[in-house]
Amino acid sequence: MGSRNNPSRRDFLTGAAALLAGPAIGTASLGAARTAAAADGPAGLIVREREPLNLEFPFSTLNGPVLANDQFYVRNHFPAPAIRPQEWRLRVEGAVDRPLELTYDDLLRMPAVTTSALLECAGNNRSYLGPEVKGVAWQLGAVGVARWTGVPLALVLDRARVRSGAVEVILEGADRGTVANFPEEIRFARSLPLKKARRGDVLLAHHMNNAELPKDHGFPLRAVVPGWYGVASVKWLTRIIVSEQPFHGYFQSVDYTVWQRPNGLPTQVPITEMLLKAQIARPTLGEKLTAGKEYRIFGAAWTGNGEVARVEVSTDGGDRWTEARLLGKANPYTWRLWEYDWQVPGRTGPRVVLARAVDSEGRKQPLEREKDRRNYLINHVLPIRVDVV
Ligand SMILES: Nc1nc2c(c(=O)[nH]1)N[C@H]1C(S)=C(S)[C@@H](COP(=O)(O)O)O[C@H]1N2
Numbered sequence: 001m002g003s004r005n006n007p008s009r010r011d012f013l014t015g016a017a018a019l020l021a022g023p024a025i026g027t028a029s030l031g032a033a034r035t036a037a038a039a040d041g042p043a044g045l046i047v048r049e050r051e052p053l054n055l056e057f058p059f060s061t062l063n064g065p066v067l068a069n070d071q072f073y074v075r076n077h078f079p080a081p082a083i084r085p086q087e088w089r090l091r092v093e094g095a096v097d098r099p100l101e102l103t104y105d106d107l108l109r110m111p112a113v114t115t116s117a118l119l120e121c122a123g124n125n126r127s128y129l130g131p132e133v134k135g136v137a138w139q140l141g142a143v144g145v146a147r148w149t150g151v152p153l154a155l156v157l158d159r160a161r162v163r164s165g166a167v168e169v170i171l172e173g174a175d176r177g178t179v180a181n182f183p184e185e186i187r188f189a190r191s192l193p194l195k196k197a198r199r200g201d202v203l204l205a206h207h208m209n210n211a212e213l214p215k216d217h218g219f220p221l222r223a224v225v226p227g228w229y230g231v232a233s234v235k236w237l238t239r240i241i242v243s244e245q246p247f248h249g250y251f252q253s254v255d256y257t258v259w260q261r262p263n264g265l266p267t268q269v270p271i272t273e274m275l276l277k278a279q280i281a282r283p284t285l286g287e288k289l290t291a292g293k294e295y296r297i298f299g300a301a302w303t304g305n306g307e308v309a310r311v312e313v314s315t316d317g318g319d320r321w322t323e324a325r326l327l328g329k330a331n332p333y334t335w336r337l338w339e340y341d342w343q344v345p346g347r348t349g350p351r352v353v354l355a356r357a358v359d360s361e362g363r364k365q366p367l368e369r370e371k372d373r374r375n376y377l378i379n380h381v382l383p384i385r386v387d388v389v
């Protein structure tokens, strides 16, 4: 009973109950963080860390398809570098026939595209795994959608003339700092397979929602890699290195990896594509709902590739599931807002509300946590306990 492949409802509810039970799993801290939110950060963002700055969007305030710049979560590993655009350069080097050195103005003059894209931190929802888990304790709000304007990376690579032996493109930021088990400071860097880097939708963005990139979102230039976890979207870009070897930098071999088991051998692989997820914005944990009244359950759902096909809601802890209404139109690489009008029962007491998504590839959100994912890729269904009063 209750194997990983076939979780019984009872096991699942045990999981949900344990999660809601208290200190062991940290519901108390969830509540504390939630109340601290408004007082704490700019524009009501929740301060998770001040140096380096890590800010969370209070997901319960979700109201539309795009967030304003000052609502967008911030995930910094090192202090944000202050960059003067006049002195800044983007260098393109490595396995290219024509290395480039571009100024900010050069980039602003190149053909640009504007597209909506969602960024989610691979550690979003981590606080639901319990207080002892390593990493920033995000609740639901290490995720956001903005409209990004920038130059396709493919265009810059074409200008630099990539050599035939190239396999990856390394993106390096200006920010630097120390990490465990390495004797010197390192810069933040991540690589993309050349094929992914050459898709027209990977951007070198200089504008966010029609404004210059804010400092904490990577001014003057950042990558935006739609469909991949946020870690791939390197901020404060200064160097693009085309490489003939795969890159194994810190942020894709020590941190931001998960385990896979090809041939039964545990192997660490970099985190790339986003997984399917539905999140409930309202009600929030512990919210009091009036017995016998209608309540609009509201949230968002997204997936790394493909489309969100369906969102289902349960208001009885996972017994029965009903389809929610998808709002607006499907838009690749962003979230789909959804709602469900719930006739709150007349009987008072605690209730567990759940939402789960299904995508166009037939994938479903899991009900249970997968252990091989370390402290990342948290996309199992999360219970929201409310009180009917
Ligand atoms: N240079 C640099 N780029 C970075 C990071 C960083 O610390 N330094 N953090 C990454 C991570 S883990 C995420 S989730 C996103 C967050 O982008 P945001 O701060 O604009 O929301 O930026 C990514 N790019």
Ligand SMILES: [Mo]
Pocket (backbone or CB within 6 Å): 075, 120, 121, 122, 123, 230, 231
């Ligand atoms: Mo992240």
